[in-house]
Amino acid sequence: MVNVLLVDDNEKIRKLMEIYLKQEGYHVLHAENGERALEVLDETKADLIIADIMMPEMDGYVLTKELRDAQFNMPILMVTAKDAFIDKKTGFGLGADDYMTKPVDMEELVLRVNALLRRSKISSDKQIRIGDMVLDFDSLEVRTPSDTIILPKKEFYLLYKLLSYPNKIFTRQELMDDIWGFDSEADERTVDVHIKRLREKFGGFSEFEIVTIRGLGYKGVIKP
């Protein structure tokens, strides 16, 4: 069972989130502020935390910092009315994984929780499973029951990134910054070249596909 801890001083909001999250099959824990959240975590394990920022006693920033300092590395999703850029920056800086501003669309919240948990599993397992196919981050291998392909570092990271966030479109620049680094001499065509090579290598695979979105970039699509 997956535990989601809700930290918000508004009971109605917590109840609303609980209804949506329960429909998705998650088990929900409640805390009305940061202090209470730490108490709950002493007794129960949480796989994900949804925290408000503005709360009495201990706010969301302090809670996030305390948790990260104590080596808790479950995903933290901040949900708050504070929508200035600086607030987001502070939140991410302290170790939040995602940020949503109120008013929050509950369906989107659920989608994000799903994505965060999937990514958290990917990062703790260090592998991605798609059907019978496994991408192993440590060995840079793509394994299927019939075959094992070892990829050059950059190609593997590129594929891993695209398949970690299936259906999400990445611009060339984002992929560049993420895989080659900000200061890299390589230009965006390098991304195209690597995508081309990946397509050549995995053209025969039925598990996934790399799709070009004209004018925008690429996305990884997992085939049903």
Add this chain to the structure above:
Amino acid sequence: MIKSIHAKLVLIFILIILLGNAASSIIAGITTESGLMAELSSSLNGVLSAAKDIYEKNEITADDIERLYASGFISVKFYSDINELVDEYRLSAENLRAAEDRPTIFKGKSHGRFNLKIPISVVKSGDMYIVASLQGNNLMADFRLIILRYNLFSILSGTIVMLIVARLIVKPIKELISATEKIAKGDFNIYIKKDRKDEIGQLVDNFNKMTKELAGMEMLRNSFISDISHEFKTPLTSIEGYTKLLRDCKSDKERNEYIDIITEETKRLSALSGNILLLNRIENENITLTKNPFRLDEQIRHVILLCENKWSSKNIDLDIHLDEIIYTGNEQLLFQVWLNLLDNAIKFSRQDESIDITLRKAEDKIIFSITDYGTGMTEEQQKRMFEKFYTGDRSRNTEGNGLGLSIVKRVVDMHGGRIEVQSKLDEFSQISILL
């Protein structure tokens, strides 16, 4: 303490005049008076020696000589009795001995208000004492009085002039005071007439500019607040109404309809509060617009990705041509510009239509343009599209709250850019931003 500038100015001025006049009259008095007295003494002596010579020649009698000088400035008198002379001028017989050989100056009688002693000249001739004195008027004696009168007059006239001038100097300050009092009470309809170009004139000028700005802001705020409260109350009313209907609703079809309306109105409220916060931030940013260089094409790509849900659910075909361009501006606010424009384009597109998005450099301008082939706009709508709270068609139940494009305009203005709109009803709308 004297509190008004007017009184202070006048007082200071009077003090300055008093001091100046006192000094000048003392100096003038001493120098002019001693000069005059010396001049007079030598004239007296001269006249007296001449009279003595003539008299001693015995060709003309003492009476005749007296008569001869009777109508001049200086009169000559003969005294046969020394006591008479001593009495008249309060001299001592002792002193008179000095006048035996040659004309000698003595202090004369007191004259005028200041008891100025006008000198006389005395000489002895035979048994007679001849006395030359200033003809019996107070011309010399009034000398000091004249200076005093002159000073008093100058103080008086100076003070009167100063009272008027100081009033003129202080007048605009007094007007400013009463104007600021009015502003403090919330009345911004003030204009101070300006008829001078000095520092106070500049102050008045700037003050007028300030009140005009304040009045504009106040008007904007008032209409804004009334617009906002209207925009808030309308969806709240329908939410409240439909929620109540929902309680007693029996048919599923109606219930779903009410729920859809409530959801839509809630979204409208969400968008509204978000936009109001943004507008507030823009107003604050306007004071100090922070700018930094960034990749404009990449930013637009991110905006397109953010709206992916919306365009993909309508199956809209995007035709995207974005040249690589680095621009220096406020990243956050410009993000909102592209977001609002794309949001509109999607909103006014129908299912399966397409949207063109281009970014290119032309000479020294950066041109962004977004074209949708949806509902288009009438001329009236094109004219008013940037007004706050204007939504093209009130009767149509679209999501917007009429703030999006006014935010776009505001931000583009802040970056010194221009907006061009081309549209035809039911054909297309093209909005171009030139930076």
